[in-house]
Amino acid sequence: MEHADLSHIDNWIFDLDNTLYSGDVNFFAQIDKKMTAFMSQYLSLPPSEARVIQKEYLVEYGTTLSGLMAVHNMDPSEYLHFVHDIDLGILIPDPRLHTALSSLTGRKFIFTNGSRQHAKNVGEHLGIYGLFDGVFAIEDIDYIPKPKKSAYVQFINAFNVDPMSAIMVEDSVRNLEAPKAMGMSTLLITSQKDWSHEPEASRPHDGINVPDHVDMHTHDLPSWLLALE
Ligand SMILES: [Mg+2]
Numbered sequence: 716m717e718h719a720d721l722s723h724i725d726n727w728i729f730d731l732d733n734t735l736y737s738g739d740v741n742f743f744a745q746i747d748k749k750m751t752a753f754m755s756q757y758l759s760l761p762p763s764e765a766r767v768i769q770k771e772y773l774v775e776y777g778t779t780l781s782g783l784m785a786v787h788n789m790d791p792s793e794y795l796h797f798v799h800d801i802d803l804g805i806l807i808p809d810p811r812l813h814t815a816l817s818s819l820t821g822r823k824f825i826f827t828n829g830s831r832q833h834a835k836n837v838g839e840h841l842g843i844y845g846l847f848d849g850v851f852a853i854e855d856i857d858y859i860p861k862p863k864k865s866a867y868v869q870f871i872n873a874f875n876v877d878p879m880s881a882i883m884v885e886d887s888v889r890n891l892e893a894p895k896a897m898g899m900s901t902l903l904i905t906s907q908k909d910w911s912h913e914p915e916a917s918r919p920h921d922g923i924n925v926p927d928h929v930d931m932h933t934h935d936l937p938s939w940l941l942a943l944e
Contacts, residue, residue, distance in 0.1 A: 738906030
């Protein structure tokens, strides 16, 4: 298990979906399907056509929601409520993650392109929500998501984080580009599930041939954290 020297890190910034739980679990697919259903209704298109636009927006705007807001001037609240109304039951809380997060020194944050309510629902379900010093969600970044640099700038300003003392933990390779350029360390959470149905730009990475802006990568976040000195 690879660990760079992380003794200078006192701000741990975690993405939520497919990061604080494994992307190998078929959980995010529920949200994905609800996005398609919402768009099919909203744009009056068959699901197959709505899905193409959904993924185009994801690639172009960072999230499907941002595309809907930019192109259709959509109000985000109904969408966020609809797509995050999902069954949490298939996510099995991992007590090792709680232990690992509890023993980290420094501040811990959740930074998600999902909604505040989604972060709370999932974080509480996993039994880790109370361990974080702050949560930053799509509402906090004016719905302009990662990987846009403005999102990270708003984050570090809101919590007074020095990027040189921070590590960004993410399953999305492109969401680590701006943090690395700003001086953060980067940890990629990989997935061994088949994600070929997702656009290459935004799918979780399999850990083979990771790009240079990824400092470290692991398939198992709890084990990786527990192996820290
Ligand atoms: Mg994610």
